[in-house]
Amino acid sequence: DQQVKQNSPSLSVQEGRISILNCDYTNSMFDYFLWYKKYPAEGPTFLISISSIKDKNEDGRFTVFLNKSAKHLSLHIVPSQPGDSAVYFCAASEGGNNRKLIWGLGTSLAVNP
Amino acid sequence: GAGVSQSPSNKVTEKGKDVELRCDPISGHTALYWYRQRLGQGLEFLIYFQGNSAPDKSGLPSDRFSAERTGESVSTLTIQRTQQEDSAVYLCASSPGASGGITDTQYFGPGTRLTVL
Structure with missing residues (x-):
């Protein structure tokens, strides 16, 4: 049973436009959320995170929004660049000493020029 | 500085053989994780080491899987009597292990692609 769901396996966006990647979760105990980016043949790299006490966190072109009541978060990339083409993973944890993501x-x- | 390294990058083995995968974490990182990613699946937590504490082995799928870590350095993941369903990319990550209950950023290695024939 997937506790963290990314229902869109793929997304294609034009360069310069906004990319919106969505993530839903089922475990109400999750209180820390992260986005990782992964290029082929490389391990995932950390992108941005958000604690459940916030509803928005921004870092340059990347913004993560959290809607706790809907158990939904999204990653916005504005403006999208061809170098952003990668696989994006949403991850969650219960915080505390539980660091299992x-x-x-x-x-x-895919960001198209 | 050097990131997390893993070896080998690729391993092809025959069903029933034992394999050993190696992870060199970032120097000074006290926490180390092993994950696996099967084709078309998300990352699956296997085991977590934090300093000298007993490891969290709750993600290991069977007793054929084991892992060791020497102090706060190298870790090896051993899979005995490999099966075809063990074919996956095995990823290692390390993190500083900061206190305060805040989830550390995990830094991943490039992974070892294991193929069991």
């Missing part, structure tokens, strides 16, 4: 299946983003 529960991962979604990923969304493959």
Whole structure:
């Protein structure tokens, strides 16, 4: 049973436009959420995170929004660049001393020039 | 500085053989994780080491899987009597292990692609 769901396996966006990647979760105990980016033949790299006490966190072109009541978060990339083309993973944890991350299946983003 | 490294990058083995995968974490990182990613699946937690504490082995799928870590350095993941369903990319990550209950950023290695024929 997937506790973290990324329902769109792929997304294609034009360069310069906004990319919106979505993630839903079922475990109400999750209180820390992360987005990782993965290029082929490389391990995932950390992108941005958000604690459940916030509803938005911004870092340059990347913004993560959290809607706790809907158990939904999204990653916005504005403006999208061809170098953003990668697989994006949403992950969640219960914080505290539990550092086991529960991962979604990923969304493959293609940014077209 | 050097990131997390893993070896070998690729391993092809025959069903029933034992394999050993190696992870060199970032120097000074006290926490180390092993994950696996099967084709078309998300990352699956296997085991977590934090300093000298007993490892969290709750993600190991069977007793054929084991892992060791020497102090706060190298870790090896051993799979005995490999089966075809063990075919996956095995990823290692390390993190600083900061206190305060805040989830550390995990830094991943490039993974070992294991193929069991």
